[in-house]
Amino acid sequence: MEPYAAEAQIGKIRLDANESPFSLAPEVRREIMKALSRVPTNRYPDPEARELKAAVAAWLNVEPDWVLLGNGSDEIISLLAAAAAVPGARALVPVPSFSMYALIAQGHGLAVDAVPLDERFDLRMEETRAALARRPRIVFLGYPNNPTGVCYSRTRVNEVIDLAPGLVVIDEAYGDYSGKSYLSNGDRHRNVVVLRTVSKIGLAALRLGVMAAHPDIVREIEKIRLPYNINALTQTAARIALSHPRVLSAQVKKVVRERDRLMEALEWTRGLSPYPTEANFILFRTVGDAEAIHSGLLSRGVVIRNLSRTPALKNCLRVTIGTPAENKAFLEALQLALKEIQ
Helix, strand or coil, rough: CCCCCHHHHHCCCEECCCCCCCCCCCCHHHHHHHHHCCCCCCCCCCCCCCHHHHHHHHHHCHHHEEEEEEEEHHHHHHHHHHHHHHCCCCEEEEECCCHHHHHHHCCCCCCEEEECCCCCCCCHHHHHHHHHHHCCCCCCCCCCCCCCCCCHHHHHHHHHHHHHEEEEEECCCCCHHHCCHHHHHCCCCCEEEEEECHHHHHHHHCCCEEECCCHHHHHHHCCCCCCCCHHHHHHHHHHHHHHHHHHHHHHHHHHHHHHHHHHHHHCCCCCCCECCCCEEEEEEEECCHHHHHHHHHHCCCCCCCEECCCCCCCEEEEECCCCHHHHHHHHHHHHHHHHCCC
């Protein structure tokens, strides 16, 4: 088991962590700061985070009893894995996908069945059916998937939901950028758990993850959630931010416009093959040495994600969509790095 590894905290332009490049609008920031000044920091936060839970429910258009909050989605993934962890339990994880699925599942003692994706980064159904026949208690699906940026075929995901004997966790961390969701499936399929986060829409510093699932599932997971897991500052700031959906939506649209522009530029760059994406990042494969290109970018103060050591992603790099100025600087540094390896 290898620990999760983030890129080194260096560089002037950080395009490696899939954060939004845009902070909140000044008027929203002022509203948050005013409210934070009134938070009684000598007191524990509301253990149920009731006001925030109501705001999240309105954001997702679900009832509050369908919502569980976590200190980032990682905490919720850990709670779900812990709930699934009985002797002999298994987890199904497509690969490549978010590395924390397997890491957390293994940490809770689950045996992980890693099922390779096909050449289009979609689910291989023959291998997936075989893994489901081993009766995993939990399945993790990124939708869109990280690091590929692809939303799996809905027909294939639906088959997984129908065949899975346990929970199917659909991680929609990047759902704001795809416009696709399984949130409405909980009524029909009680084994579906949807994860969302505010980290990709300009609120990464708050560390707020969200689980939306049938109340029966929420009640069971609440039994093992640690108390006071959402601090008072996050409860206040996130509640106010989510009360401005138009501001958040406008920022998402700005990122999507930049994504389209950056994708076109990468498609025209000789020696690169970018993959289609529905997230706020682009995965691309290089003809040359990805390690050298990554180093060349670092030397110019640009940090992106090096995935070349990940199975099925040889010579692949992933760039987060930045501001127009950041994307321009990335493209200029990329051209220079490519020249160095030619």
